Amino acid sequence: MSRTPIIAGNWKMFKTVSEATAFFAEVKGKAEVAGVESVICAPFTALPALVEAAKGTTIAIGAQNVHFEDNGAYTGEVSGLMLKDLGVKYVIIGHSERRAYFAESDEIVNKKTVAAFKHGLTPIVCVGEKLEERESGATKEVCKVQTEAAFQGLSAEQAAEVVVAYEPIWAIGTGKSSTSDDAQDVIGYIRGVIAGLYDEAVAAKVRIQYGGSVKPNNVSEYLGQADIDGALVGGASLEPASYIALIEGAK
Numbered sequence: 001m002s003r004t005p006i007i008a009g010n011w012k013m014f015k016t017v018s019e020a021t022a023f024f025a026e027v028k029g030k031a032e033v034a035g036v037e038s039v040i041c042a043p044f045t046a047l048p049a050l051v052e053a054a055k056g057t058t059i060a061i062g063a064q065n066v067h068f069e070d071n072g073a074y075t076g077e078v079s080g081l082m083l084k085d086l087g088v089k090y091v092i093i094g095h096s097e098r099r100a101y102f103a104e105s106d107e108i109v110n111k112k113t114v115a116a117f118k119h120g121l122t123p124i125v126c127v128g129e130k131l132e133e134r135e136s137g138a139t140k141e142v143c144k145v146q147t148e149a150a151f152q153g154l155s156a157e158q159a160a161e162v163v164v165a166y167e168p169i170w171a172i173g174t175g176k177s178s179t180s181d182d183a184q185d186v187i188g189y190i191r192g193v194i195a196g197l198y199d200e201a202v203a204a205k206v207r208i209q210y211g212g213s214v215k216p217n218n219v220s221e222y223l224g225q226a227d228i229d230g231a232l233v234g235g236a237s238l239e240p241a242s243y244i245a246l247i248e249g250a251k
């Protein structure tokens with residue numbers, strides 16, 4: 001089963017609209033590599049300009065969050081209906097920063113995942129353990145619980161479309177990356193969890209990324225592992241040359 005590698009930059013809370021459009025002008029063409037899917041997940045404010053700039057290119061634009069309702073009295077929130085209307089394709093759901101700083105529970109992650117599909121958005125669902133969970137040997141159990149919760153209520157067709165990002169929290173922005181063998185071990189396990197929820201055929205279609213201090217110099221090592229289909233990249237996705245190198249490294 002061949003899965004198209006997917007490299008997604010998660011800009012987090014970085015870049016004004018003008019910085020985002022300048023970035024895009026630099027990567028256009030160069031970050032479009034046959035056989036690799038390139039995604040940029042930007043702050044809400046930069047999405048309209050990026051969607052416009054990305055027209056006619058193969059670079060997909062994603063958001064970093066979505067509310068699970070379509071409309072309502074939810075001050076400060078943005079719905080899947082609104083993102084779809086903008087022309088956004090992907091949305092990151094359940095990033096560890098949102099789980100930690102914005103109290104996003106497994107239940108909320110699931111509601112957001114269901115809402116993404118309702119509006120034709122592809123969710124990039126993040127799972128991963130904290131340092132103390134790793135040290136106590138709970139990594140796989142934590143990933144199992146988070147994965148099973150996120151997929152609840154999804155049809156087999158929807159499940160096959162989900163992109164999962166395994167991000168050990170202790171490796172995010174720290175320069176301490178998981179070894180590729182270790183990431184493979186956990187990601188292979190997550191694929192098994194999905195097979196348990198559906199079947200082997202569905203699990204074989206799901207793309208699972210590694211995230212956590214991925215850089216141009218280590219991306220190919222991760223992608224060389226059997227079950228790792230891409231990367232969700234924070235810091236190294238912010239500079240055009242580095243972003244292009246990540247895409248090149250995923251070939």
Ligand SMILES: O=C[C@H](O)COP(=O)(O)O
Binds near residue numbers: 010167173175
């Ligand atoms: O979403 C991306 C991850 O949080 C990884 O961030 P990082 O590449 O800066 O470690």
